[in-house]
Amino acid sequence: NAGVMQNPRHLVRRRGQEARLRCSPMKGHSHVYWYRQLPEEGLKFMVYLQKENIIDESGMPKERFSAEFPKEGPSILRIQQVVRGDSAAYFCASSPPDHEGYEQYFGPGTRLTVT
Amino acid sequence: GQQVMQIPQYQHVQEGEDFTTYCNSSTTLSNIQWYKQRPGGHPVFLIQLVKSGEVKKQKRLTFQFGEAKKNSSLHITATQTTDVGTYFCAGIGGATNKLIFGTGTLLAVQP
Numbered sequence: 240n241a242g243v244m245q246n247p248r249h250l251v252r253r254r255g256q257e258a259r260l261r262c263s264p265m266k267g268h269s270h271v272y273w274y275r276q277l278p279e280e281g282l283k284f285m286v287y288l289q290k291e292n293i294i295d296e297s298g299m300p301k302e303r304f305s306a307e308f309p310k311e312g313p314s315i316l317r318i319q320q321v322v323r324g325d326s327a328a329y330f331c332a333s334s335p336p337d338h339e340g341y342e343q344y345f346g347p348g349t350r351l352t353v354t
Numbered sequence: 355g356q357q358v359m360q361i362p363q364y365q366h367v368q369e370g371e372d373f374t375t376y377c378n379s380s381t382t383l384s385n386i387q388w389y390k391q392r393p394g395g396h397p398v399f400l401i402q403l404v405k406s407g408e409v410k411k412q413k414r415l416t417f418q419f420g421e422a423k424k425n426s427s428l429h430i431t432a433t434q435t436t437d438v439g440t441y442f443c444a445g446i447g448g449a450t451n452k453l454i455f456g457t458g459t460l461l462a463v464q465p
Contacts, residue, residue, distance in 0.1 A: 281442060282455040295452050330396055342387060342399040343453060
């Protein structure tokens, strides 16, 4: 059973470009969470999605950031017009259906560098 | 908003010494989870505590959930170099079901 997959593992973008981060949850998992981790800091919740629904996006910046989890395919975190402050590790986690409050399984992360 | 703090931020121990990290929430938690993140790696789930006053053990690791369900601790007995990493607590509380991570404690173990 493959774990949570994220790609790319490393992404370099120039200021003003778009970044697309993909996350495939574990098989059978329908809850996806995105977190951002700045160097030497903790994990900051960004958004919680279920298939085709955004459940909680209270941690998402109001501008430039969006997330989706379509019926088919991976979840996508999209950052438009990236700035240097967006440089961070972005982790995706998944959990099984009807298991809010249970452990989350993390992917290896995408390390975004904005030059 | 809900905040989860951990102390200390950083702990350096000699191999064989014990280590404890403490986790405090500003609100009552329905459960507390602990994760370990190795340098350059991703968080890995260790354990979940649900009941007030609950204590769980995993080999050299002992986890405790406070009576008021607002604090927790992780104790490692006789640390080893493989214990190196950042330990995060994470709790669910308040009006939402999202997991709020603590600030983390970075453990360094000198052989």
